[in-house]
Amino acid sequence: ELKVEQNPLFLSMQEGKNYTIYCNYSTTSDRLYWYRQDPGKSLESLFVLLSNGAVKQEGRLMASLDTKARLSTLHITAAVHDLSATYFCAANTNAGKSTFGDGTTLTVKP
Amino acid sequence: KAGVTQTPRYLIKTRGQQVTLSCSPISGHRSVSWYQQTPGQGLQFLFEYFSETQRNKGNFPGRFSGRQFSNSRSEMNVSTLELGDSALYLCASSIGTGAGNTIYFGEGSWLTVV
Numbered sequence: 001e002l003k004v005e006q007n008p009l010f011l012s013m014q015e016g017k018n019y020t021i022y023c024n025y026s027t028t029s030d031r032l033y034w035y036r037q038d039p040g041k042s043l044e045s046l047f048v049l050l051s052n053g054a055v056k057q058e059g060r061l062m063a064s065l066d067t068k069a070r071l072s073t074l075h076i077t078a079a080v081h082d083l084s085a086t087y088f089c090a091a092n093t094n095a096g097k098s099t100f101g102d103g104t105t106l107t108v109k110p
Numbered sequence: 111k112a113g114v115t116q117t118p119r120y121l122i123k124t125r126g127q128q129v130t131l132s133c134s135p136i137s138g139h140r141s142v143s144w145y146q147q148t149p150g151q152g153l154q155f156l157f158e159y160f161s162e163t164q165r166n167k168g169n170f171p172g173r174f175s176g177r178q179f180s181n182s183r184s185e186m187n188v189s190t191l192e193l194g195d196s197a198l199y200l201c202a203s204s205i206g207t208g209a210g211n212t213i214y215f216g217e218g219s220w221l222t223v224v
Contacts, residue, residue, distance in 0.1 A: 042200060
């Protein structure tokens with residue numbers, strides 16, 4: 001059974017600082033997703049990573065995938081308040097069957 | 111272009127009742143998936159449909175069922191509601207089942223069971 005672990009679960013950052021969220025998964029997966037969720041809102045897709053060494057960047061967020069280590073990272077560069085949200089990673093088995101991490105709640109303070 | 115539409119947005123049901131939630135995917139999207147989000151269990155996968163066929167099912171009891179229609183619209187049904195079924199139910203659509211397809215989520219249906 002696929003298990004997905006995220007850490008940290010809570011992250012308080014100062015604006016302008018860098019940090020990384022880690023996502024480990026337990027068995028082979030053919031894709032890795034990162035999502036953002038604002039309080040009381042739905043999920044927003046950020047990235048989908050398919051192959052070993054894949055790297056995707058959007059603004060201050062960069063995601064990478066190491067399939068050998070079964071590890072994905074979401075790196076935040078020079079954090080700003082607007083990035084405050086909960087970030088989830090999810091890995092898939094059987095194509096569309098996703099298993100989610102517990103989420104990382106990010107708070108960016110001025 | 112309209113996004114993923116879920117109805118109803120909010121509803122309150124009594125234990126033992128049943129509920130049907132509806133999801134209209136983005137036009138042209140043929141893959142629909144459903145998720146449950148609760149504070150205790152987090153985000154959990156419920157079902158995945160493509161071209162009216164259920165391709166995957168999560169670890170939920172048989173009280174949870176779903177279907178997809180020929181126009182790609184989808185419904186999920188929960189029978190004999192329990193207090194623990196109170197959750198945000200999210201529907202998502204994508205063009206197909208390809209690994210690189212972006213998944214778009216609806217706003218969700220907030221279900222409270224009393």
